Amino acid sequence: MTDLTIIAADLAAICLLTFAVYFPRHHRRDLVAAFLGVNIGVLAVSMVLGSSTVGAGLGLGLFGVLSIIRLRSSEIAQHEVAYYFAALALGLISGLSSEVTILSGALMLLVVAALFVGDHPGLFRSYRQQTVRLDVAYTDEAALRARLETVLGGRVVNLTVRELDLVNDITVAEVRYTAGDSPLVRDSPAVREPGPRVERIAA
Template structure:
């Protein structure tokens, strides 16, 4: 490995540790995904470093994204947030593994990925937005009535809803609902303090 490749590997290692432990684990506390993010990142870095020449770089990147998409579809269900962390880990490994003569543009791109993930997954961003799948103990066919019922039960305005199942026999409705939670001044202050942590 060239000295530049070693520098880039160090940048990648620092970036993935910051992404996994500093951002993801600190906010979401899933140890299994920390292992997955680091494993994907280091694996992509190793493969890209070995195979990364100017002739195969674009194809290699697209191929790795495709392979990991297939793996993701066949693994246990994860949230869209965790998919974003997977692809950030993949992108970090890919950009730092490709042959470079100057490590600074790659360092800037890695920093951009980290800052984007920090900001996009920040607890204060869209803090009132909530999502839940709820089973209502009545079969409600009218969307306006269902919206009002959910708003009353959830304590905030419903922004969207999708009826997943309407059971007229058992008198239930299964709804995928998104709403804005009411937030008090004290809760807002506590949330702001938690977001800064």
């Protein structure tokens, strides 16, 4: 009966995390199967390890091996990495516990609550991130920033140039900005002009 209680607690936690927190926000169906499969698999393996003489050390090693295999198999976003590790953690907390205690229950709720708050759409809701490709090679960061604020309609808070192609006149930048918070005036010279163009270099 104790094992059934542990399994029921884990199923409640992973279903809450997957169906009530993750999927309504991100709608990625393939990761629903991944989260459920990883959680149940880790729960089953850790319960077997916990009932044998192998000990918890191998269970923690399994945590690391599974995470490396999964993260190398396909590219997923950072917030999805967090959900993935949460699914692993819930399975290990449940599987390595001999019974459902106040501590284990509180830790499982804490994992779900951390993702609920940290990935809440209302948290820093005006902040955005974009990779922008412009058809001008900007060597002046101030001019590039002004142009991006015009294009994106927000205030750039972080700017990283990923590619500066002087031959083909291209700038690729990763931009973090606050939407609808541009300090620039639309008809100012800095906005009206696209910035200094760079002479093409002969190939």
